Amino acid sequence: MTAAIEIRAVEKRFGNVSIIRDLNLSIEQGERHAIIGPNGAGKSTTFNLVSGHIRPTSGEIRLNGDVISGLRPFEINRRGLSRSFQVTNVFARMTVWENIRCAVLWATGHRYAFWKNVDDLPEVRRRTAEILESIHLTHRRDVPAGLLTYAEQRELEIGITIAGGADVIMLDEPTAGMSNMETDRAVTLIRRLTEGRTLVIVEHDMSVVFGLADRISVLVYGHIIASGTPEEIRNDPKVKEAYLGEEAH
């Protein structure tokens, strides 16, 4: 089976500074993969590289076997990869409903249509309503996204990410800044919404990582030092030394 995401010998330099060095990572289809590592290790940069936000200096990234490095974000998205952002990145002046609906439109084949009534598309309406229901925001559907609470905006962020029906979902610190209760809720939500899809997640909260992930990769200074099951990672001496030392369970 081809890997969902295959990163081969990727390097990213900004000027003379190498942010990512010889990055190799393979994520199987249907796997829940967490990337952990100290601040500044290059986790978000990795996300940006895979999703097309920035281009690798060298190396190759494949999505379901096809080379995607060098493509624009929307081209990668159309091939079935969708990501969320660490800093909430929604459409602030649009309502919650409109936010989700816009994210559904491309995937349902309506593209740039300016001859269809957007309220008259049953498939779009059904999927939008479904996603709103699943992220528990149906009762807030007519509120502009900018007026939501922080936790609600994070949920909306996840909703927008999954709305297009991509089969590879990348979530960048989805529970950052949430209370314990909100985190539990978000984890349940993520688990349910990414059922049957490939999930790549960057997260600082170790209980989330170990509770959610099938496999974990540890990124330090732009290089993966270990990759394996939660059990293997927990017992890996290199990881303990580099990262888990002070946060060990």
Add this chain to the structure above:
Amino acid sequence: MTDTATPATNIPTAPRGNNLRFYGMWAIGAIALVVLPLIFSSGGALTSFSLIGISIIFALSYNILLGQTGLLSFGHAVQYGLGGFMAVHLMNAIAAHGWFIPLPLAPLAGGVGGLAFAIVIGWVMTKRAGTVFAMISLGIGELVASSSLILRSVFGGESGITTDRTALPHIFGWSFGPQIQIYYLIAFWLMVSTIAMYALTRTPLGRVCNAVRDNPERVEFIGYDPHVVRYIAFCLSGFFAGIAGGLAAINFEIANSAYLGAAQSGLVLFATFIGGTAYFVGPILGAILVTYLQLGLTSVTSVWQLYFGIIFIAIVMFAPGGIAGIVMMHRPLIRAGTLGTVIPAYLVSLVPTLVLALGVILAIETVAHYAESQGSAFSLFGIPFDTGSPLTWAAAVVLIVVGFLVARITWRRVAEAWDRATTVARERGYLA
């Protein structure tokens, strides 16, 4: 907040709930367009209505860019003007060759002209939004306006290109000579264009335009290329601007370089912003007000542009949502039934605010007339003033100072009344 107290958010908005009201509003608009010239039938009124109709289409087309897609253009008159020239050339060709194309179709040629130019130039222009787009639009505007003076065969140089609208084939026995017939022609295209542009806001593209306006970066991650979205919006906007330009050419029977210039581009920005970019109705209100003011003020004062500037600054500073924004702010209060609590405060503050405005107007007019010829007399609202008399200057200063001091107190009262009313509205669940 309890669940029972949130009717606004609990009611799942029925997709076609307000059907009757919605179509009723459009019907009222259509009837008003038909009936208006029967009530105000003077030549001056018909001319005004015609110009207002044209500028509504123009402002609405501008708002496809500014309000919907977040593109600030300083050169929107290019598409308008080229539409005008296109229509004029077509009309002259029809008259010369005896083609059977009646006048009502000429604005369509204007639309095609605006669209064609947008298709050619738009791809490069819309590559980036924000300042880059604004600067390029300014440059293209100047470029086209100055080439219109050089390419004399196409644009007719300084004098422009004239046409005779009555030389086209007549239909229904209409010669389109009388202004009333031109009014109805404009009203027809106004209705058609307005419906089309409203419909555009309710299409997949229209909604994605809003997404591009709010957050172009994120749009790339839901499958859309923001460049393509901006480009299509720019082209459609150019089409409707061209229709407006074509109508203007028919109305004046001329197209000249002034159609394409920065002043025209500025005026549409002005009308759209004053009306309010966040609501579809905003540019309509703005176009009506600005055109009306322009026609009215030019005959009353020589410094009418100064008043425009003051109004614009006031709107930008105190009501960035424009007229439509101010009106819509009150919607939750009407629903919550607390509008009545703010109206008395409004009325009280109206008096000193008007005094202040009067003082400013008196000061401006005195200075303007003094600059023209010292010691001249003029009248304002029927009251005679003498610019040479210190009394006039003192009156202006007193009105401004007293007006401002009293108005400031009443404005504070308005703010307090507003806070109370919105708090109640929020408690009742009509405000997020």
